Amino acid sequence: MSPSLQQAAQPREGKPSPRSFSIESILGPDQKNCAPPLKPHRPWADACSSSGKEGDRCLPLPSLPHGVSFPCAVDHPVTEERVLKHEYYRSTSERLSLKSEMSWYKGRRPRTAFTQNQIEVLENVFRVNCYPGIDIREDLAQKLNLEEDRIQIWFQNRRAKLKRSHRESQLLMAKKNFNANLLE
Amino acid sequence: MSPSLQQAAQPREGKPSPRSFSIESILGPDQKNCAPPLKPHRPWADACSSSGKEGDRCLPLPSLPHGVSFPCAVDHPVTEERVLKHEYYRSTSERLSLKSEMSWYKGRRPRTAFTQNQIEVLENVFRVNCYPGIDIREDLAQKLNLEEDRIQIWFQNRRAKLKRSHRESQLLMAKKNFNANLLE
DNA sequence: TTGTAATATAATCCC
């Protein structure tokens, strides 16, 4: 136990005001049934509500009218932040067999299909610079008629891919060397 | 040379270009945000340098078939040579100039995977106080068997996340109100 | 089944 920090929790920054609480009370008894973390972060999803097409079934969003204030000292219900994605998916797994019902389970941006030309340009840029700054990305976005966000994600994934492939080839080489040594 | 993608070329600013690539005119002037440099103290990165065992976290590095270089920043032989000696750019001020060419990042701490329980506790504390002082963090660290540093970073990221979600829901509401006004 | 766009978040840089 650390009795000393019951409420010694005073940030020297003097920022927000914590209340008195003990970690024990938090760590303590029930730490199950607590809050599901996370939030969606899907800006494009609001298109659903205005399109009217499959609007209301688009998101598993709970009540959103949330006027949560940021300095989170007191009463903010983190709980409402989102319905946990995986749980949601799993609980509706039966429905997934029906393709026609799929649409309402997607809280995900529709996968972008890059054209051959777009990929070519991106690859060429990547070859020279795999960390394009914001201005380059914007420029590319405009020229390729893509959102800047797609570009950024693309580079991110591309770097990951490069790294992966490199790692693999390294492994392969290591194995080769290993075998070669055995043969000596 | 890539015949079909000249379209991407838009000489916005003149800058030294590695090659006669048309696209590189786009990315020539890349200033910042390129490769993450190194931080002074990273105990966990020890294994990375020099020793034969290239940690999996240490980036894919110049151990490719010699002569074949990395697709990124290929046109900087000097750089690549330097790269071979980790200590070199790690300790020199020159590393700043290498920054934009260093696409590989060596000493990153392995990503921590928190357990469900750790997250629950952290979330619970966060709900009460999202700016825990050093003493609380230390206590948490001890109780959750984590480094205090992990805790601090967690809270930092958690605050960022909250802020983001708050910002987004505000935006959403604004849009809704906007649409509602249109319908009146 | 594979490849990869998208997502979530820990770690890092820079102010």
Place this chain on the structure above:
DNA sequence: GGGATTATATTACT
């Protein structure tokens, strides 16, 4: 501390 960005791990779609 915050903002922006990166690396990384994972998910899910084609």
